[in-house]
Amino acid sequence: MKRGVAFGAAALVAMLAFATLSFAAGDPLPSWRDGTSKQAIVDFVDKVNRKGGPDFVPPAQRIATFDNDGTLWAEQPMYFQFFFALDRLKQMAPSHPEWKKSQAVQAALAGDMAKLAKMGHKGLLEIVGLTHSGLTAQQMQKLAKDWLKTARNPQRKMLFIQMVYQPMLELLVYLRAHGFKTFIVSGGGVDFIRAFSQDVYGIPPEQVIGSSLKAKFELTGGKPEVVKLPQIGSIDDGDGKPINIELHIGQRPIMAVGNSDGDLAMLQWTASGAGPRLMMLVHHDDAAREFAYDRKSHVGRLEKALDQARRDGWTVVSMSNDFARVFPSD
Amino acid sequence: MKRGVAFGAAALVAMLAFATLSFAAGDPLPSWRDGTSKQAIVDFVDKVNRKGGPDFVPPAQRIATFDNDGTLWAEQPMYFQFFFALDRLKQMAPSHPEWKKSQAVQAALAGDMAKLAKMGHKGLLEIVGLTHSGLTAQQMQKLAKDWLKTARNPQRKMLFIQMVYQPMLELLVYLRAHGFKTFIVSGGGVDFIRAFSQDVYGIPPEQVIGSSLKAKFELTGGKPEVVKLPQIGSIDDGDGKPINIELHIGQRPIMAVGNSDGDLAMLQWTASGAGPRLMMLVHHDDAAREFAYDRKSHVGRLEKALDQARRDGWTVVSMSNDFARVFPSD
Numbered sequence: 001m002k003r004g005v006a007f008g009a010a011a012l013v014a015m016l017a018f019a020t021l022s023f024a025a026g027d028p029l030p031s032w033r034d035g036t037s038k039q040a041i042v043d044f045v046d047k048v049n050r051k052g053g054p055d056f057v058p059p060a061q062r063i064a065t066f067d068n069d070g071t072l073w074a075e076q077p078m079y080f081q082f083f084f085a086l087d088r089l090k091q092m093a094p095s096h097p098e099w100k101k102s103q104a105v106q107a108a109l110a111g112d113m114a115k116l117a118k119m120g121h122k123g124l125l126e127i128v129g130l131t132h133s134g135l136t137a138q139q140m141q142k143l144a145k146d147w148l149k150t151a152r153n154p155q156r157k158m159l160f161i162q163m164v165y166q167p168m169l170e171l172l173v174y175l176r177a178h179g180f181k182t183f184i185v186s187g188g189g190v191d192f193i194r195a196f197s198q199d200v201y202g203i204p205p206e207q208v209i210g211s212s213l214k215a216k217f218e219l220t221g222g223k224p225e226v227v228k229l230p231q232i233g234s235i236d237d238g239d240g241k242p243i244n245i246e247l248h249i250g251q252r253p254i255m256a257v258g259n260s261d262g263d264l265a266m267l268q269w270t271a272s273g274a275g276p277r278l279m280m281l282v283h284h285d286d287a288a289r290e291f292a293y294d295r296k297s298h299v300g301r302l303e304k305a306l307d308q309a310r311r312d313g314w315t316v317v318s319m320s321n322d323f324a325r326v327f328p329s330d
Numbered sequence: 331m332k333r334g335v336a337f338g339a340a341a342l343v344a345m346l347a348f349a350t351l352s353f354a355a356g357d358p359l360p361s362w363r364d365g366t367s368k369q370a371i372v373d374f375v376d377k378v379n380r381k382g383g384p385d386f387v388p389p390a391q392r393i394a395t396f397d398n399d400g401t402l403w404a405e406q407p408m409y410f411q412f413f414f415a416l417d418r419l420k421q422m423a424p425s426h427p428e429w430k431k432s433q434a435v436q437a438a439l440a441g442d443m444a445k446l447a448k449m450g451h452k453g454l455l456e457i458v459g460l461t462h463s464g465l466t467a468q469q470m471q472k473l474a475k476d477w478l479k480t481a482r483n484p485q486r487k488m489l490f491i492q493m494v495y496q497p498m499l500e501l502l503v504y505l506r507a508h509g510f511k512t513f514i515v516s517g518g519g520v521d522f523i524r525a526f527s528q529d530v531y532g533i534p535p536e537q538v539i540g541s542s543l544k545a546k547f548e549l550t551g552g553k554p555e556v557v558k559l560p561q562i563g564s565i566d567d568g569d570g571k572p573i574n575i576e577l578h579i580g581q582r583p584i585m586a587v588g589n590s591d592g593d594l595a596m597l598q599w600t601a602s603g604a605g606p607r608l609m610m611l612v613h614h615d616d617a618a619r620e621f622a623y624d625r626k627s628h629v630g631r632l633e634k635a636l637d638q639a640r641r642d643g644w645t646v647v648s649m650s651n652d653f654a655r656v657f658p659s660d
Contacts, residue, residue: 060534137576181536194580204390205580206511207536212577217569217595224598226576233577239547246467246556247542247563248578250524250535265547268554 028174031167031325037280038322040315041171044278045178048254055276059179063253065245065266066172068186068193068210070259070300071282072201073164074153076291078113078299080160081192082124084147088131102126117298125232128189133213133230137191140228144195155291158327164200165282166325168257172201180255183207185245187237187262209248211236241266259284264305267314279314281305286320289330358504361497361655367610368652370645371501374608375508378584385606389509393583395575395596396502398516398523398540400589400630401612402531403494404483406621408443408629410490411522412454414477418461432456447628455562458519463543463560467521470558474525485621488657494530495612496655498587502531510585513537515575517567517592539578541566571596589614594635601642609644611635616650619660 032038047055069075086108099105104123107115116123148161172182184203190210197203212233215226236244242265256270259282267279284293294302309316362368377385399405416438429435434453437445446453478491502512514533520540527533542563545556566574572595586600589612597609614623624632639646
């Protein structure tokens with residue numbers, strides 16, 4: 001894999017992030033404004049890192065899990081992977097006239113997002129199943145990488161790949177510099193995220209957990225391949241997050257970051273472990289620089305988790321107050 | 331987790347392994363006799379590590395996967411986890427009279443291993459489902475750790491935990507010292523292996539892939555827990571190995587080590603990637619020091635994989651010829 005070479009947009013983002021980090025030699029989190037959120041992060045990292053201190057945590061147990069959509073990058077007006085699936089659907093539909101029977105396909109091809117949103121997960125998953133199956137992970141990642149080079153957010157007009165949060169890029173680097181192992185635990189498709197997680201987040205494929213299709217092992221013309229099937233293997237959302245963390249990581253995180261009710265189970269489970277903990281929620285309250293939504297949003301609804309965060313004293317990050325900069329290009 | 335303290339037997343094994351490694355300063359693989367197998371390992375590691383060389387592989391892609399039963403530790407006269415399940419079955423059976431209806435349970439309680447073996451995977455999985463469900467991963471690991479402190483192999487009379495292969499312990503250390511990330515990919519239960527993988531093999535829980543039960547997230551008395559269900563989630567054997575490697579690691583290994591036909595798909599898939607590759611099979615041909623079995627064994631049958639290894643020039647490790655020492659205590 002020629003990562004750095006093949007993947008121009010991501011390399012750009014990474015360079016931007018790196019430039020910022022090198023510039024602010026004194027402050028490892030320059031895109032975080034001083035305040036309770038930044039202080040909570042620094043205090044937490046200091047105490048788990050203090051050898052002989054009462055809250056010291058051995059590096060092997062410094063597991064931090066991050067949601068992706070709405071936590072590491074934006075998710076409005078719809079999960080970015082859905083735009084990828086939609087573009088692929090448009091491309092593939094002419095050779096699959098039988099797909100027209102599907103209500104979800106009809107709505108998607110007609111651009112009727114409201115109707116599709118009403119179908120909930122079922123509609124999205126049907127589109128993903130149709131457009132993502134029959135591929136190997138490598139083929140899927142190649143398609144996603146190519147798509148990310150040019151695909152733009154319909155509202156913000158930016159490249160999707162540039163809509164990662166600069167403060168989060170800094171947080172990931174800061175945690176790893178202090179012995180943490182950083183994982184993505186996302187409702188998004190695992191191969192889609194792996195297409196850019198190393199380049200953009202510095203997170204290798206084996207530390208990405210996501211939703212997945214079932215797969216089969218087959219000899220295609222004598223060559224062994226693992227090919228995706230159109231059936232869902234795992235939905236890595238809600239209760240699926242702690243269940244998959246147990247399966248893939250086998251340790252309870254000491255820190256978890258999310259932004260929606262889909263992250264609540266992961267945060268609850270992280271919170272209930274022994275020893276020092278940091279639970280964080282990104283609150284999208286910045287319509288000017290990003291998007292503003294919470295309790296009533298179809299995408300990334302934040303309601304129960306916000307209530308529990310306030311009740312239990314979890315860290316609620318206000319994008320408008322806590323982020324000095326939102327995107328690397330700001 | 332107080333790993334080193336809580337786990338006496340494993341700590342002993344680790345110490346033994348470490349003593350050996352420090353002693354032989356000149357040779358990182360002192361328990362391997364000079365020969366084609368040892369040479370294949372050293373040549374492979376040298377070439378992927380040679381910067382600027384034609385076979386250089388960046389460390390991030392140096393993924394090595396190891397089977398466990400029969401590859402890292404012994405597996406006769408039956409997978410060790412099965413003895414654990416059997417002991418647990420005996421303990422639990424009196425409070426579960428309904429289990430007596432099961433043929434597998436009857437055979438197990440009567441010690442009729444031949445009958446149980448005839449039922450194949452189905453019988454074993456039924457026993458595992460009954461005895462391993464309803465537990466959290468943490469509870470399961472505690473039970474396994476306690477059991478491993480005293481449980482002995484009925485044929486060899488050694489503690490099971492001492493029946494790990496000293497040459498393999500050295501190989502794992504050697505690979506990691508050269509930038510490899512070592513993974514276990516086993517048909518055994520993931521939590522059972524995680525109970526000792528860090529202490530004995532130096533492999534952290536997030537690098538252990540195994541068979542698993544489904545699980546549910548629940549609030550037990552207000553405390554969130556992930557609890558195992560009696561349904562199989564994944565059988566990490568045969569085709570399941572490359573499928574799970576894709577799901578959990580997301581990269582094709584450049585090196586894979588196994589000992590049975592259950593490892594064939596993993597080895598085929600590893601072999602078919604581009605660039606330098608090392609496929610290894612441990613051949614159990616040492617009845618005096620360990621066990622001798624291959625084509626006709628019910629446990630760890632090695633037939634198709636042995637044929638393909640010989641045809642394709644994979645490295646077949648002869649225990650009797652290539653292992654100067656088998657167990658740490660030898």
